[in-house]
Amino acid sequence: MTSTDAGAARTARPTRQRRAVAECLRRFDDFRSAQEIHDLLRQGGDNVGLSTVYRTLQAMADADEVDVLRAEDGEARYRRCSDTHHHHLVCRGCGHTVEVEGPAVERWATKVAEEHGFAEVSHTLEIFGHCPDCA
Amino acid sequence: MTSTDAGAARTARPTRQRRAVAECLRRFDDFRSAQEIHDLLRQGGDNVGLSTVYRTLQAMADADEVDVLRAEDGEARYRRCSDTHHHHLVCRGCGHTVEVEGPAVERWATKVAEEHGFAEVSHTLEIFGHCPDCA
DNA sequence: GCACCTTTTGACAACGGTTCTCATTCCGGC
DNA sequence: GCCGGAATGAGAACCGTTGTCAAAAGGTGC
Ligand SMILES: [Zn+2]
Ligand SMILES: [Zn+2]
Ligand SMILES: [Zn+2]
Ligand SMILES: [Zn+2]
Secondary structure: OOHHHOOOOOOOOOOHHHHHHHHHHHOOOOOEEHHHHHHHHHHOOOOOOHHHHHHHHHHHHHOOOEEEEEOOOOOEEEEEOOOOOOEEEEEOOOOOEEEEOOHHHHHHHHHHHHHOOOEEEEEEEEEEEEOHHHO | OOHHHOOOOOOOOOOHHHHHHHHHHHOOOOOEEHHHHHHHHHHOOOOOOHHHHHHHHHHHHHOOOEEEEEOOOOOEEEEEOOOOOOEEEEEOOOOOEEEEOOHHHHHHHHHHHHHOOOEEEEEEEEEEEEOHHHO
């Protein structure tokens, strides 16, 4: 067999547009919508099509390179993230976000699921409030 | 002054439509979308406008009479719920849902938020997996 | 039962975020 | 430089949700 199906490189060209989106995410520590990112890029002179922004963000989310959070109105918001499992403490006022970890919570979630016979368990957990600056 | 502004009855007439929606929710233990509920009502002979279904569900959500959960695609799904604070263990296959409580998790969330100086704290937490029937 | 007034309803249009389409452009390898 | 597949982007389509507003329904006092 040729080397083409050797699974390694799962097609992902480093184009100008993808670099721009990744770069833009790197500059913020809070969650942003696809359209906000599109606007920011445009303002910064980087013209990237809205479709491409959506596609890129989806791909990054699939690759666990960004976290996705649904706003109350259902809009998806993205944020660069570390590669270890974590959750978020998000300010309802300014959006300021802190990554938090809680081993005890992880164990609790797993235990509860097992007690009910659930398998392939995952979970979502976010904490909201007003940060010191917004209080 | 008349009794009209005596705050007590916060205007909520028990109409046929509202009863039908509430009754429909009572018949399921899993999360349903507004449109699913609309279809179910129609199939059951209860003709209720889609707008009314949306309005009623929103009102019930505001009154904490139903839980709202955003599906991965952003669609809102509703479920009747008990009146105490709780979270959910949801089957990704059939939607079967179990309400769960975890006092330790509640304390952890509050503590983490306080450590970062956050006030007016709330949180969301859901656990997903495959139930015994779907495994 | 009957006015009277307010709330509620529902068909339909409008909205907004997201996805799809497809002709064009880009990239990497030869 | 050429070729072929991947990527892009302008615009249309999609779809859940919300807004509009005239008509219908509840409640109240009579
Ligand atoms: Zn803040
Ligand atoms: Zn976790
Ligand atoms: Zn199941
Ligand atoms: Zn809780």
